[in-house]
Amino acid sequence: MQNIMKRLFAFALVLLSLQTALAQQQALQTPAQFLGYTLGQEFTTHARITDYVLYLAQQAPNRIKVQEYGKTYEGRPLLLAYVASDENLPRLEQIRENNLRQAGIASGQVEGKQPAILWMSYNIHGNESVSSEAVLQVLYDLVDPNNQQTKKWLENTVVILDPCVNPDGRERYVQWYKQTQNRGGNASPYAWEHYEPWPGGRPNHYYFDLNRDWAWQTQIESKQRMAQYNQWLPQVHADFHEMGPEQPYYFSPAAKPLHESITPWQRDFQYTIGDYNRKYFDQNNWLYFTRENFDLFYPSYGDTWPTFNGAIGMTYEQGGSGRAGLAYKKQDGDTLTLTDRIAHHHIASLATLQATAEKADQLTQEFRKYYDNNLKKPGGDYKTFVFKADARSAGNLKALTDYLDQQQIQYGYAGKNSSAKGYNYATGKEENVKVSQNDLVVSMYQPKSTLVKVLFEPNSNLEDSLTYDITSWAMPYAFGVQAYALKSRLEAGSQKPAKTATAIKVERPFAYLARWNSLQDVKFLTELMAQKVKVRMSEKPFEMEGKQYDAGTLIITRTGNEGMGDKLDVVVRATAEKHGVLLQASTTGFVSSGADFGSGSVRFLKMPKVAVMSGEGVSPYAFGEIWHYFEQQIGYPVTVLGTNYFANVPLHEFDVLILPAGSYGRVLNEQTLEQVKNWVRGGGKLIVLESAAGFLAGKKDFNLQKKNGEEASEKEKAKETKEDPYRLLRAYGDRERDAISEDVQGSVFRVNLDKTHPLAFGYGDTYYALVRTSDTFSFMKDGWNVGVLKKDNYATGFVGTKAKERLKDALILGTQPMGRGQVVYLADNPLFRGFWHNGKLLFGNAVFLVGQ
Numbered sequence: 001m002q003n004i005m006k007r008l009f010a011f012a013l014v015l016l017s018l019q020t021a022l023a024q025q026q027a028l029q030t031p032a033q034f035l036g037y038t039l040g041q042e043f044t045t046h047a048r049i050t051d052y053v054l055y056l057a058q059q060a061p062n063r064i065k066v067q068e069y070g071k072t073y074e075g076r077p078l079l080l081a082y083v084a085s086d087e088n089l090p091r092l093e094q095i096r097e098n099n100l101r102q103a104g105i106a107s108g109q110v111e112g113k114q115p116a117i118l119w120m121s122y123n124i125h126g127n128e129s130v131s132s133e134a135v136l137q138v139l140y141d142l143v144d145p146n147n148q149q150t151k152k153w154l155e156n157t158v159v160i161l162d163p164c165v166n167p168d169g170r171e172r173y174v175q176w177y178k179q180t181q182n183r184g185g186n187a188s189p190y191a192w193e194h195y196e197p198w199p200g201g202r203p204n205h206y207y208f209d210l211n212r213d214w215a216w217q218t219q220i221e222s223k224q225r226m227a228q229y230n231q232w233l234p235q236v237h238a239d240f241h242e243m244g245p246e247q248p249y250y251f252s253p254a255a256k257p258l259h260e261s262i263t264p265w266q267r268d269f270q271y272t273i274g275d276y277n278r279k280y281f282d283q284n285n286w287l288y289f290t291r292e293n294f295d296l297f298y299p300s301y302g303d304t305w306p307t308f309n310g311a312i313g314m315t316y317e318q319g320g321s322g323r324a325g326l327a328y329k330k331q332d333g334d335t336l337t338l339t340d341r342i343a344h345h346h347i348a349s350l351a352t353l354q355a356t357a358e359k360a361d362q363l364t365q366e367f368r369k370y371y372d373n374n375l376k377k378p379g380g381d382y383k384t385f386v387f388k389a390d391a392r393s394a395g396n397l398k399a400l401t402d403y404l405d406q407q408q409i410q411y412g413y414a415g416k417n418s419s420a421k422g423y424n425y426a427t428g429k430e431e432n433v434k435v436s437q438n439d440l441v442v443s444m445y446q447p448k449s450t451l452v453k454v455l456f457e458p459n460s461n462l463e464d465s466l467t468y469d470i471t472s473w474a475m476p477y478a479f480g481v482q483a484y485a486l487k488s489r490l491e492a493g494s495q496k497p498a499k500t501a502t503a504i505k506v507e508r509p510f511a512y513l514a515r516w517n518s519l520q521d522v523k524f525l526t527e528l529m530a531q532k533v534k535v536r537m538s539e540k541p542f543e544m545e546g547k548q549y550d551a552g553t554l555i556i557t558r559t560g561n562e563g564m565g566d567k568l569d570v571v572v573r574a575t576a577e578k579h580g581v582l583l584q585a586s587t588t589g590f591v592s593s594g595a596d597f598g599s600g601s602v603r604f605l606k607m608p609k610v611a612v613m614s615g616e617g618v619s620p621y622a623f624g625e626i627w628h629y630f631e632q633q634i635g636y637p638v639t640v641l642g643t644n645y646f647a648n649v650p651l652h653e654f655d656v657l658i659l660p661a662g663s664y665g666r667v668l669n670e671q672t673l674e675q676v677k678n679w680v681r682g683g684g685k686l687i688v689l690e691s692a693a694g695f696l697a698g699k700k701d702f703n704l705q706k707k708n709g710e711e712a713s714e715k716e717k718a719k720e721t722k723e724d725p726y727r728l729l730r731a732y733g734d735r736e737r738d739a740i741s742e743d744v745q746g747s748v749f750r751v752n753l754d755k756t757h758p759l760a761f762g763y764g765d766t767y768y769a770l771v772r773t774s775d776t777f778s779f780m781k782d783g784w785n786v787g788v789l790k791k792d793n794y795a796t797g798f799v800g801t802k803a804k805e806r807l808k809d810a811l812i813l814g815t816q817p818m819g820r821g822q823v824v825y826l827a828d829n830p831l832f833r834g835f836w837h838n839g840k841l842l843f844g845n846a847v848f849l850v851g852q
């Protein structure tokens with residue numbers, strides 16, 4: 001009897017649990033019920049998006065799991081929602097591990113049936129705000145217990161959704177729109193609500209475009225997201241965007257060029273996904289286009305980077321973006337509403353899920369094959385990449401290995417000296433390569449070999465030059481390390497070289513010496529400055545105790561730092577250890593050759609007060625790259641000045657003023673520009689980048705002159721026309737291809753440096769620049785032409801024929817004395833997107849060394 005009662009009691013508990021679960025499911029609120037308005041009636045704040053995602057997880061714990069994987073720079077939560085069937089949700093960890101086993105990244109055998117994994121990312125551009133509205137409906141459909149269709153699809157698929165990749169940018173847009181909109185939205189394209197102010201909601205807190213940061217992972221959002229992505233490696237990744245409001249909808253297949261490393265299966269499945277979307281869009285009589293504009297070449301997009309990690313990567317683009325608001329009257333007379341935009345992204349999301357579910361077996365099989373080929377039959381001509389290890393490259397090599405760790409790219413070290421045939425990145429030629437013990441080695445025989453090929457190959461094969469982003473990014477150039485690509489396989493050990501100990505042989509040396517070769521050295525300098533340590537720098541190379549020291553070497557003498565007492569030794573050694581800087585100690589200020597430490601050639605480095613221009617007219621991206629450099633990369637204080645009040649700023653409060661790329665005609669009128677020049681003459685340093693340099697070119701007192709300006713170009717055209725009467729008979733359909741002859745699409749050039757100038761310290765006689773424009777400057781007659789392009793300085797990437805000609809004998813880096821101050825011209829942006837590591841020391845030179 002007692003057993004019967006126990007069983008009845010247990011049965012009652014089960015029944016009660018089922019009734020409770022059923023009640024919860026029946027009570028599951030739609031987005032409209034939860035938010036208090038129908039999706040599309042207004043924009044949803046990020047906080048309310050988060051609330052609804054967490055609500056669904058609380059109400060349907062058997063269907064959805066939510067993870068906070070990090071926070072933005074402004075402290076907003078970053079979420080992932082994992083949705084799976086009742087059977088698969090409890091075994092998510094097993095599914096994840098199985099997937100990594102399929103890729104050869106985790107050891108062991110795959111256990112049980114493996115579903116396909118679909119990852120969908122929404123709202124990476126903050127003002128492309130519709131996708132975070134649509135994802136609320138998508139999530140409800142996936143979790144709704146009465147939706148038999150999604151239940152069926154989830155039997156074969158685990159869905160991972162990132163509801164808002166860029167919360168800071170989204171909130172910037174949404175709050176602005178709520179403050180400016182007419183009640184219910186004004187559809188007139190001339191209404192205030194359709195004109196976002198500077199900088200717009202597209203970028204993140206530091207004004208970086210997160211959709212160009214997938215491969216580089218310079219931003220906190222990208223780093224945290226990619227750490228999670230690499231733990232899953234989905235078979236399909238869909239990235240939801242918006243474009244201009246006059247456009248309809250875009251889905252795959254992608255446009256050319258497609259990178260040669262994209263497999264036939266990945267190319268074919270672009271069409272398969274497109275067919276699923278096309279079916280629904282045709283049924284609803286919705287306009288769309290495919291195979292135009294959005295290519296698969298540049299590796300740092302939300303479609304390409306996943307593709308190079310074995311996924312089917314796709315971009316979805318809805319017409320609208322930051323201009324559309326709640327309603328927008330188009331040129332054809334139709335009104336585009338937020339409701340329309342939500343519907344399109346909602347359907348595209350479900351179509352992608354259906355395609356993944358119905359092709360799950362093929363997707364998992366091809367995924368396994370992809371990684372098996374990576375391990376056993378990697379593509380490309382080169383099978384090994386070797387990076388030379390020496391004292392000068394130590395900082396850059398450390399940055400490179402940190403990057404490889406982020407990407408889960410395996411590497412090792414040469415265990416012995418050997419030789420092989422290989423491509424020399426510095427000369428662009430095949431040569432005999434001497435591999436030395438402890439050189440860094442990256443083999444193509446590894447799970448991430450396709451990604452290695454894409455990121456490291458010297459020249460990417462461009463099947464069609466009509467691409468809309470940079471065409472070269474090879475990591476040896478980006479990190480500034482001597483490298484070789486070998487066609488042979490080279491085995492390497494995993495044993496790291498022994499760490500070089502800080503060479504301090506005396507307790508209280510006369511001076512500490514630190515070589516100047518990498519960003520780590522800039523960090524070392526700025527942290528010492530912050531701790532009130534006085535630092536000097538040698539303008540000339542010198543020799544001491546049989547060791548050679550290049551110009552730029554930092555010298556921390558006890559003289560001048562007497563007030564710190566013994567604390568000086570503690571601070572200098574601890575800071576060097578923190579940043580991986582190898583210190584040398586000297587017991588004397590006398591050198592065997594070069595300038596003694598008391599020479600006028602050994603300069604005291606003043607801690608400069610730095611300001612950077614921001615606001616209307618300035619490129620948000622260019623400003624953000626500089627802002628991020630100071631705050632996040634070197635931890636140095638910088639004051640941001642707005643263009644709207646710049647004329648009233650007392651410039652004598654600052655030592656350095658930086659002008660990022662932008663249009664300065666309004667802010668630097670004749671009177672304000674004269675104030676800036678007077679400040680420079682009084683000892684200030686003006687650093688101008690890209691189009692800011694172009695703005696000053698030819699102006700009074702500035703020695704910079706544009707090369708091949710419009711006037712000269714028109715004369716050339718007139719001459720050509722006279723010689724060829726049919727020159728002007730051009731085909732309209734060829735206009736894009738004609739235009740690219742003038743373009744430089746992010747190509748690498750070898751810049752010849754004057755290594756005796758402080759702007760070039762730490763580089764020797766060569767710097768590899770990522771050049772993105774053919775607007776160049778002539779050599780200066782009065783000033784220092786520090787970095788120039790001579791003939792045949794092209795290294796890799798697409799350059800139009802006319803542009804290549806203009807880039808010969810051009811100034812890239814220069815300085816001009818003006819009174820007691822300096823103007824530094826940087827025609828190339830060394831901080832572009834934060835990934836061109838090789839340029840960060842150069843920018844540090846401009847800020848901290850030039851003019852000291």
